[in-house]
Amino acid sequence: EIVLTQSPGTLSLSPGERVTLSCRASQSVSSNYLAWYQQKPGQAPRLLIYGASSRATGIPDRFSGSGSGTDFTLTISRLEPEDFAVYYCQQFGSSLFTFGPGTKVDIK
Amino acid sequence: EVQLLESGGGLVQPGGSLRLSCAASGFSFSNSAMSWVRQAPGKGLEWVSGISSPGDSTYCADSVKGRFTISRDNSKNTLYLQMNGLRAEDTALYYCAKRYSYYFDSWGQGTLVTVSS
Numbered sequence: 138e139i140v141l142t143q144s145p146g147t148l149s150l151s152p153g154e155r156v157t158l159s160c161r162a163s164q165s166v167s168s169n170y171l172a173w174y175q176q177k178p179g180q181a182p183r184l185l186i187y188g189a190s191s192r193a194t195g196i197p198d199r200f201s202g203s204g205s206g207t208d209f210t211l212t213i214s215r216l217e218p219e220d221f222a223v224y225y226c227q228q229f230g231s232s233l234f235t236f237g238p239g240t241k242v243d244i245k
Numbered sequence: 246e247v248q249l250l251e252s253g254g255g256l257v258q259p260g261g262s263l264r265l266s267c268a269a270s271g272f273s274f275s276n277s278a279m280s281w282v283r284q285a286p287g288k289g290l291e292w293v294s295g296i297s298s299p300g301d302s303t304y305c306a307d308s309v310k311g312r313f314t315i316s317r318d319n320s321k322n323t324l325y326l327q328m329n330g331l332r333a334e335d336t337a338l339y340y341c342a343k344r345y346s347y348y349f350d351s352w353g354q355g356t357l358v359t360v361s362s
Contacts (some may be wrong), residue, residue, distance in 0.1 A: 138307075174290075176290075178351075181353065182282075182290060183336050184348055187345075187347075188251035191337075204345055225290055227290075227292075227348065227349075229348075233306065234282075234292035235292065236290040236291065236292065237289070239289045
């Protein structure tokens with residue numbers, strides 16, 4: 138089973154700042170199989186990025202994804218007030234899905 | 246608009262059983278693979294189980310293997326999760342999620358399962 142590690146656990150930032158979130162896999166992951174989700178308190182997760190770098194429908198272009206192999210990154214170019222949330226990466230392999238532990242982005 | 250409405254959660258004693266349902270609308274349910282994903286209070290997301298669109302292939306996490314069974318009724322646009330031998334560590338909010346390729350593009354609001362004596 139592929140294990141995903143996300144860092145840092147928590148980030149305290151101000152609106153307008155640039156954010157880079159890391160997701161590292163214990164084994165190589167096909168880029169096609171890597172996704173990112175955003176979850177706000179009391180809400181279901183929302184798909185942000187799929188295929189490592191493609192934005193889901195309706196996702197603003199300040200969100201971007203990159204990476205390959207075992208290292209993937211989610212970047213928010215300029216934090217908006219509505220972006221303070223928890224972000225999860227997710228991979229698919231051997232008919233199973235696994236999520237990373239999440240990175241919380243909160244207001245400084 | 247895609248809608249996924251979970252139901253069936255509640256309080257159950259350790260060792261007990263519960264069946265969750267997810268009523269789907271707004272998309273072609275019979276052509277969509279589906280999954281259950283859970284989230285323990287204050288914790289992260291954990292994929293639980295998945296099923297192919299016709300229902301002939303199912304998959305589950307090791308943590309629930311042999312205890313949970315996923316199924317679907319395409320004539321009723323409904324997804325199910327039969328949970329037996331429930332443990333305290335199964336306490337979580339259970340989400341129904343529509344799978345698109347290798348991701349989940351739509352989620353319900355969840356149904357809460359609490360396992361406690």
